Amino acid sequence: MVLLLIASLSSWGCSSATTRTGSIPDTRRMDAELRPGVSTKAEVQALLGKPNGYGGAVLPTDPRPHDVWFYNLIEASAHGTKGGGRVNLQMDMLLIFFEQEIYDGHMWFKDSTTGSFN
Amino acid sequence: MGTCGSKIPRPDPSISSLTRPPLRSSGPGSLTPLWLVVLCMVASLSAGCMTLQYGWQPPVERLQSLNPGVSTPADVLMALGEPRGRGMVRYIPEAAPRNIWFYEYVETDGRAVNIKFLLVFFEKERYEGNFWFFSGMDTETKWFH
Numbered sequence: 001m002v003l004l005l006i007a008s009l010s011s012w013g014c015s016s017a018t019t020r021t022g023s024i025p026d027t028r029r030m031d032a033e034l035r036p037g038v039s040t041k042a043e044v045q046a047l048l049g050k051p052n053g054y055g056g057a058v059l060p061t062d063p064r065p066h067d068v069w070f071y072n073l074i075e076a077s078a079h080g081t082k083g084g085g086r087v088n089l090q091m092d093m094l095l096i097f098f099e100q101e102i103y104d105g106h107m108w109f110k111d112s113t114t115g116s117f118n
Numbered sequence: 119m120g121t122c123g124s125k126i127p128r129p130d131p132s133i134s135s136l137t138r139p140p141l142r143s144s145g146p147g148s149l150t151p152l153w154l155v156v157l158c159m160v161a162s163l164s165a166g167c168m169t170l171q172y173g174w175q176p177p178v179e180r181l182q183s184l185n186p187g188v189s190t191p192a193d194v195l196m197a198l199g200e201p202r203g204r205g206m207v208r209y210i211p212e213a214a215p216r217n218i219w220f221y222e223y224v225e226t227d228g229r230a231v232n233i234k235f236l237l238v239f240f241e242k243e244r245y246e247g248n249f250w251f252f253s254g255m256d257t258e259t260k261w262f263h
Contacts (some may be wrong), residue, residue: 053253
């Protein structure tokens with residue numbers, strides 16, 4: 001299936017394409033500007049922007065119910081050459097936890113994967 | 119934090135959950151949701167229209183029917199259905215490892231990607247908590263000739 005898709009890229013005269021979905025904020029200022037137990041949702045949104053999604057959590061060792069804000073970026077690129085090519089996938093996720101409308105912590109992780117085809 | 123787990127195929131809905139055979143890991147050639155997203159993005163851009171769905175939407179509204187420390191795996195199965203994967207987590211050395219059931223859903227038509235993940239935690243065969251999040255995002259594509 002990958003071959004067919006990438007072959008169609010080439011057949012349409014395109015050797016490379018990049019597509020992205022979502023957005024991920026700059027997390028470098030979070031530790032300095034957000035304070036657990038103090039910062040509000042409005043302050044989080046002012047710093048990080050509007051989230052891409054939402055959720056909830058009741059975590060082991062911390063049974064307090066939490067609201068979750070979800071930021072996510074997925075970027076995929078395909079680079080086709082004659083007889084082969086590469087596909088790159090990058091994903092960034094940032095989750096913000098709130099307890100009773102107040103910032104309570106965060107978690108982020110990212111992934112980058114490269115594949116090739118002939 | 120340490121985790122481990124595996125994807126499992128969706129069971130045949132015609133088979134009762136009480137009589138289902140043991141779940142098995144999918145083979146190494148199976149596609150992950152993210153690869154499906156990539157394939158769909160590229161495919162839809164090439165073909166013009168295509169929608170891919172992976173997994174099924176976890177019914178998070180039914181989490182309210184579960185009681186931490188009381189509900190059993192059978193109760194969770196009745197409320198949420200069969201998980202798509204399983205795993206384990208250990209947050210801190212003092213805490214015992216917890217089993218995880220993993221539910222996931224990814225849908226994309228090349229223009230937007232919808233993701234919904236749900237993790238359900240168990241301690242000693244009792245429901246302990248959950249963690250879920252979802253998104254719906256538009257895509258932006260650039261072509262280079």
